[in-house]
Amino acid sequence: MNFFSTFSSEEACERYLMKMRWPDGMPCLRCGGKEFYPRLKDRRAYQCRSCRFFNRPTAGTIFHRTRTSLQHWFVALFLCSFDKRGLSALLLSEQLGVRYENAWAMLQRVRHAMAKRDKQYKLSGxxxxxxxxxxxxxxxxxxxxxxxxxxxxxxxxxxxxxxxxxxxxxxxxxxxxxxxxxxxxxxxxxxxxxxxxxxxxxxxxxxxxxxxxxxxxxxxxxxxxxxxxxxxxxxxxxxxxxxxxxxxxxxxxxxxxxxxxxxxxxxxxxxxxHEMFDRLLLACLEKEETPLSALTG
Ligand SMILES: [Zn+2]
Structure with missing residues (x-):
């Protein structure tokens, strides 16, 4: 219940995402400025006050260029975090009310982010x-x-x-x-x-x-x-x-x-x-070097 009241709108999800990604505030991708015009309702972008560049908070992450709303993504991450046994694409498609192929592609992106995160560590001892x-x-x-x-x-x-x-x-x-x-x-x-x-x-x-x-x-x-x-x-x-x-x-x-x-x-x-959701979200926010189209092909 806490989860759904916290992330009750697309804007709430976006604000949370930005705070996680840039604890000190989002810098403009072009000029580094931190002043933006208020975001237009139908645009997932913030225009920089100094250079007029449109900054997208999801740019370079697994959430970028998907038709899926952040709210859907957040529910998917939530389910991924708290289901001990892992989440199947079938279950996710039922929970979100999206097509199986869509749910499957989402999970592939999440798994990719998980793998990338784990690659930063080696076993030792x-x-x-x-x-x-x-x-x-x-x-x-x-x-x-x-x-x-x-x-x-x-x-x-x-x-x-x-x-x-x-x-x-x-x-x-x-x-x-x-x-x-x-x-x-x-x-x-x-x-x-x-x-x-x-x-x-x-x-x-x-x-x-x-x-x-x-x-x-x-x-x-x-x-x-x-x-x-x-x-x-x-x-x-x-x-x-x-x-x-x-x-x-x-x-x-x-x-x-x-x-x-x-x-x-x-x-x-x-x-x-108990920290799984935030950790998984952070993993998903890491910048991508490879084109994501390669993931679901
Ligand atoms: Zn700028």
């Missing part, structure tokens, strides 16, 4: 790494290393607390074509800080990470079960599988990485759920 396979339910007949499933590399950091207890930290995932030594090395180098301790099972697909600046903690699975050797990454993977089945009823290969990004983003902020 102690990290567990493993592989998993994700596929559409119709292809799920063969389990494990079947050819119709997409391999995914998973890394989860953990910290040692008191009493030798370990706690999960942050996660990263990458959908890959195949799991071989170069792919694993690239994944580790891109997403884990050098010098970190990486714990894997004893499989030969995990090359010696020592040669690449990591401390490699290799644990043969033979004697003990996989979830004992790599407890954190296995807990994470079973949560992910529940998400895939429950929210999306299986995932297709084409957009797999975006779904993985969403799951990671949510997991990495699981202790900040």
């Amino acid at each position: 102690y990290v567990e790494m493993d592989e998993m396979f994700v596929g559409a339910p119709t292809e799920a007949k063969k389990r494990g290393r079947g050819t119709e499933k997409t391999p995914v590399l998973v890394a989860v950091s953990y910290v040692q607390g008191k009493d030798d207890e370990e706690y999960m930290g942050f996660a990263k995932m990458r959908s890959v074509k195949t799991i071989d030594a170069p792919t694993v090395i690239l994944f580790a180098k891109d997403l884990i800080e050098l010098g970190s301790t990486v714990r894997t099972d004893g499989l030969s697909v995990f090359p010696s990470l020592e040669e690449h600046g990591f401390i490699h903690d290799r644990n043969p699975v033979k004697k003990r079960k996989a979830h004992v050797v790599l407890p954190h990454v296995h807990t994470y993977i079973s949560n992910l599988k529940a998400f895939v089945q429950g929210t999306h009823h299986g995932l297709d290969e084409t957009h797999l990485q975006q779904y993985l990004d969403e799951f990671c983003y949510r997991f990495n902020r699981r202790r900040h759920r």
